[in-house]
Structure formats: structure tokens, C-alpha cells
Amino acid sequence: MMERVSAFERKQRVVIIGGGPGGYEAALAGAQLGAEVTLIERTGVGGSAILTDVVPSKSLIATAESAAAIRDANQLGVQFSVRGASGRPQKPEVAVNLRAVNRRLLSLAAKQSLDMKADLERAGVTIVQGEGRLDGPGRVVVSTGRQGADFDEFEADTIVVSVGATPRQLASAMPDGERILTWTQLYALEEVPEHLIVVGSGVTGAEFASAYSLIGAEVTLVSSREQVLPGEDADAAAVIEDVFRRQGMHVLSKSRAERVERTDEGVVVHLTDGRSVEGSHCLMAVGSIPNTDGIGLEEAGIETKDSGHILVNRVARTNLPNVYAVGDCADALPLASVASMQGRTAMFHALGDAVDPISMRTVASNIFTQPEIATVGWTQKQIEDGIAQGEVYRIDLATNARAKMMGIEDGFVKLFARTGSGTVIGGVIVAPKASELIFPVTMAMEHRLTVDQLARVFPVFPSLTVSIADAARAMHRVEA
Ligand SMILES: Cc1cc2nc3c(=O)[nH]c(=O)nc-3n(C[C@H](O)[C@H](O)[C@H](O)COP(=O)(O)OP(=O)(O)OC[C@H]3O[C@@H](n4cnc5c(N)ncnc54)[C@H](O)[C@@H]3O)c2cc1C
Numbered sequence: 001m002m003e004r005v006s007a008f009e010r011k012q013r014v015v016i017i018g019g020g021p022g023g024y025e026a027a028l029a030g031a032q033l034g035a036e037v038t039l040i041e042r043t044g045v046g047g048s049a050i051l052t053d054v055v056p057s058k059s060l061i062a063t064a065e066s067a068a069a070i071r072d073a074n075q076l077g078v079q080f081s082v083r084g085a086s087g088r089p090q091k092p093e094v095a096v097n098l099r100a101v102n103r104r105l106l107s108l109a110a111k112q113s114l115d116m117k118a119d120l121e122r123a124g125v126t127i128v129q130g131e132g133r134l135d136g137p138g139r140v141v142v143s144t145g146r147q148g149a150d151f152d153e154f155e156a157d158t159i160v161v162s163v164g165a166t167p168r169q170l171a172s173a174m175p176d177g178e179r180i181l182t183w184t185q186l187y188a189l190e191e192v193p194e195h196l197i198v199v200g201s202g203v204t205g206a207e208f209a210s211a212y213s214l215i216g217a218e219v220t221l222v223s224s225r226e227q228v229l230p231g232e233d234a235d236a237a238a239v240i241e242d243v244f245r246r247q248g249m250h251v252l253s254k255s256r257a258e259r260v261e262r263t264d265e266g267v268v269v270h271l272t273d274g275r276s277v278e279g280s281h282c283l284m285a286v287g288s289i290p291n292t293d294g295i296g297l298e299e300a301g302i303e304t305k306d307s308g309h310i311l312v313n314r315v316a317r318t319n320l321p322n323v324y325a326v327g328d329c330a331d332a333l334p335l336a337s338v339a340s341m342q343g344r345t346a347m348f349h350a351l352g353d354a355v356d357p358i359s360m361r362t363v364a365s366n367i368f369t370q371p372e373i374a375t376v377g378w379t380q381k382q383i384e385d386g387i388a389q390g391e392v393y394r395i396d397l398a399t400n401a402r403a404k405m406m407g408i409e410d411g412f413v414k415l416f417a418r419t420g421s422g423t424v425i426g427g428v429i430v431a432p433k434a435s436e437l438i439f440p441v442t443m444a445m446e447h448r449l450t451v452d453q454l455a456r457v458f459p460v461f462p463s464l465t466v467s468i469a470d471a472a473r474a475m476h477r478v479e480a
């Protein structure tokens with residue numbers, strides 16, 4: 001007699017569309033939990049995060065930091081000189097070879113993508129190169145491209161949509177890949193642009209403006225708001241804007257680019273107030289749109305927002321019980337760390353492992369300008385608007401002994417603590433490598449430590465972390 005195998009007992013078939021951090025992590029978690037996992041990816045494993053966004057931009061920023069360190073070394077008494085023909089010392093020129101920099105960062109990205117592909121293959125994941133789309137809620141079809149021929153199809157018990165996002169383009173400023181560029185096209189530049197105009201002063205615009213300014217380009221930042229980095233901590237944005245201006249960047253506040261024109265020599269950016277700016281190149285950093293159009297979501301009955309982002313709950317499940325959406329295509333914080341966490345959570349939920357619903361409140365994020373801005377938790381604005389009940393304390397790094405030794409003049413540590421209990425509910429750090437310094441604050445938040453408990457932790461002396469302990473100490477409330 002044939003043994004009857006119920007659908008419940010049979011190996012779960014998971015199909016994932018898109019292999020960025022969200023899809024990659026979902027694939028690994030699915031394989032770990034014993035599912036038969038197929039990942040459909042049209043470009044390369046690692047997705048935009050590895051190939052065009054996080055890895056290349058942060059590698060470029062590492063170069064910019066090196067260039068800045070050489071520039072600033074003088075302040076600490078380090079001098080460089082070479083003897084000229086007359087025997088007199090001359091200052092050597094510091095120049096960045098952008099062709100070599102770009103070659104390095106693209107090869108780092110390609111290598112990382114291959115490493116991730118090998119990880120997936122080792123875990124038993126089947127990788128199919130092609131364009132995936134849903135054909136109803138339980139089937140995925142793969143084609144050779146958007147208008148290409150279908151060549152494969154998969155039945156799925158669970159589908160994860162992790163298709164990411166693409167740079168937003170304005171019809172009046174269409175990128176041409178030569179002078180008018182999206183950030184994905186920047187890495188083809190062979191020389192540092194003479195004058196780069198960056199349109200958009202969100203995180204992407206600010207990071208590239210900072211990096212290109214430090215590697216020697218003249219930079220104009222077209223910012224549509226009063227201050228750069230709208231939506232971020234206002235004190236932090238003020239520090240960055242001040243640093244930008246001091247290093248010679250032109251920051252045009254309350255300026256919107258209406259159109260960008262290509263000329264024989266470069267570009268002209270026309271602003272809505274009638275002014276115009278001439279430059280050699282223009283980087284359009286005006287946000288992203290999710291890659292959710294034309295992949296069968298509506299036909300399958302999956303709910304999306306007007307922006308195209310897929311609606312999901314805290315375990316990344318869509319309105320259909322067997323379809324999950326993770327990362328930049330979903331309605332969540334567009335960060336690689338969040339995409340990964342959602343991917344893992346989605347698989348654990350689908351395949352019956354223990355799940356903690358994701359809380360966006362404890363997501364630490366960082367803006368890799370120089371100095372960096374790291375944030376976690378509630379914001380000062382939310383406290384001031386009465387959305388969260390908290391107290392705010394700020395210490396400037398200029399008072400920190402280690403900062404003085406290192407020649408750090410800009411930046412601060414700011415802590416937020418719940419009124420009454422003193423529980424840490426957030427923080428902002430503006431400092432070199434703030435991304436490394438925010439961890440104790442995130443840890444304090446995650447484990448609901450009070451400022452008194454944080455103040456009892458020994459920091460190394462001298463260190464920048466002393467300012468975190470000092471801020472916590474200053475927030476101690478003396479009982480009346
Ligand atoms: C310039 C820049 C710098 C950033 N820096 C950071 C940072 O430092 N730290 C951080 O946490 N976040 C950073 N981010 C955000 C981060 O890149 C995204 O949050 C992250 O890439 C989201 O991952 P994902 O898995 O959703 O998708 P993605 O990384 O976008 O990958 C999606 C993949 O799906 C593929 N795909 C799309 N449609 C289909 C289809 N139909 N079929 C098959 N494959 C498909 C795409 O080709 C892509 O490979 C940065 C973003 C930008 C723009």
C-alpha cells in the first residue's frame with residue numbers, strides 16, 4: 001500500500017524573488033529549517049546592497065576618510081614634504097585616483113556577491129538567474145528579462161518577495177550615465193569630477209556629497225529643505241551642514257531642482273526659484289521607488305501602498321498568509337539590517353520556528369558622512385512633540401579628553417531617557433565612527449537599562465565612550 005504523505009508533512013517549497021540582504025537571509029534561514037529553497041535573482045546575489053549601494057558607497061567613503069586623515073594630519077603635527085630641485089622642501093599634492101578607487105570598490109562588491117552565492121549554494125539553495133514574477137499566490141514564473149521569454153516556473157508553499165528598490169528618476173533630469181548620474185552610475189567615473197552638483201540632501205545625497213568633497217571635488221548640494229538631512233536629528237544635521245560649509249561645499253538650502261540640462265562642457269541645474277548652477281556632473285539622489293511594478297502582485301491580491309511598497313505586518317507577512325515581503329520593497333525602514341532581519345523572521349514564521357515580531361524602535365542606523373551620525377530609538381522631535389515622554393541630555397565631544405587628543409572638534413553624544421524611570425529610550429552620536437559607538441546605547445535600549453545602570457558600566461579612559469557614560473551620569477535624578 002502506498003504511504004500517504006500529507007501536504008503538511010512534505011518538505012516545504014519556498015520561492016524567493018530577489019537576492020539582496022532580505023532574500024539572502026530568508027534563503028539561508030529557509031534552508032536551515034529544512035525547506036527546499038529556490039532563489040530567483042536577476043543581477044547578482046547580494047542585490048543592490050552589495051553591488052551598487054552599501055558596499056560601493058562605504059568603500060568610497062573609506063577612501064574619503066583616508067584622504068581627510070592625510071589632510072588633517074597637519075593639525076597633529078605630521079608634515080609631509082619632498083625636496084624640490086632647489087633642495088627646499090615642498091608640499092606634495094594629495095590626489096585620489098578615482099579609476100583605481102572605483103576598480104577596487106567594484107571588485108570588492110563582486111567578490112562579496114560571489115562569496116554570498118557560494119554560501120547559499122553550500123546551504124543547498126537553488127539559485128536561478130532571471131526575472132521572477134508571481135502567477136497567483138502559489139506560483140512563480142521566471143523569464144529572461146522584463147519583456148523576455150518565460151523559461152521556468154515553480155510551485156511554492158511560501159513566497160518571499162524581496163525585490164528591493166531602484167533610484168527614482170525625474171523626467172526633467174534623466175540620467176545619461178555620463179554627466180547626469182544616479183548613484184549606481186557613479187562608479188564608472190574615471191576622474192574626480194571637477195564640480196559635482198548633488199541634487200537631494202537625504203542620506204544618500206549627504207553621504208556622496210561628503211565623500212566627493214573629501215576626495216577633492218568641488219561640490220554643490222541642492223537641498224530642498226531648510227536644513228540638510230531632513231527627518232534626522234536637527235542638532236546632528238546642523239553639525240554636518242556646518243562641517244560641509246567649512247570644508248568648502250556650497251549648500252543651497254530651500255532649493256529644488258526643476259530640471260537638469262546637459263551642455264557641451266557639463267551640466268546646468270535649474271532651480272525652481274529661477275536660479276541655476278553650473279557644474280561638470282550632477283548626481284540625482286532624490287530617493288528610490290520599489291521594484292514592485294509588473295511582478296503580479298495586484299493579480300495575486302497582494303495589497304500595496306500608493307507608493308508601490310507592499311504592506312506587511314511585524315513578521316513581514318503580507319495580506320496573503322503564504323506570501324511575505326521583506327526589505328526595501330516592503331513598507332519598512334529601508335536599511336540592509338532591517339531587510340535581513342525581516343528575511344529571517346519571515347522564514348521562521350512561515351516554517352514554524354520561534355519568532356520575535358520586529359520592532360523598528362531599536363533599529364540603529366548610521367549616516368556615513370564625516371563625522372558620522374548614528375541614531376537609535378525615539379527622537380528628540382518626538383519627545384518635544386509629546387509623542388514620547390522623555391528627557392534629553394547632550395554632551396559635546398569637544399569636552400572629551402580623547403577627542404581633544406585626536407583633534408576632534410565637531411560632534412556630540414545625546415541620550416534620551418524616559419521621564420520618571422530613567423530608562424534609556426534613544427540616543428544620537430555624531431562622531432568619527434559613530435556607527436561603532438552607538439552599540440552600547442542600542443544595547444541599553446534593547447535591555448531597558450536605566451541611565452543609572454548605563455552610568456555604572458566602566459568605559460576605557462581615555463575614550464569617546466566616556467561621553468556616553470558621562471551623559472548617563474548627568475541624567476541621574478536625585479530623589480527629593
Ligand atoms: C547609496 C546607498 C547607500 C546605502 N547604505 C546603507 C548602509 O550603509 N547601511 C544600510 O543598512 N543600508 C544602506 N542602504 C540601504 C540598503 O541598500 C537597502 O536597504 C537594502 O539594499 C535593501 O535590501 P533588499 O534585500 O530589500 O533589496 P536589494 O538590495 O535592493 O536587492 C534586491 C534584488 O532583487 C533583484 N530583483 C528585483 N526585481 C527582481 C525580479 N523581478 N526578479 C528577480 N530579481 C529581482 C534586484 O536586482 C536586486 O538584486 C543604502 C542605500 C543606498 C541607496
Ligand SMILES: NC(=O)c1ccc[n+]([C@@H]2O[C@H](COP(=O)([O-])OP(=O)(O)OC[C@H]3O[C@@H](n4cnc5c(N)ncnc54)[C@H](O)[C@@H]3O)[C@@H](O)[C@H]2O)c1
Binds near residue numbers: 230257258365
Ligand atoms: N547609511 C545608510 O544606512 C543609508 C545610506 C543611504 C540610504 N539609506 C536608506 O535609504 C533611505 C532613502 O534615502 P535617500 O537619501 O536615498 O532618499 P530620501 O527620499 O530620503 O531623500 C531624497 C531627498 O531628495 C529631495 N528631493 C526630491 N526631489 C528633489 C528636487 N527636485 N530637488 C532637490 N531635492 C529633491 C527630497 O526632498 C529628499 O529630501 C534612507 O532613509 C535610508 O534608510 C541608508
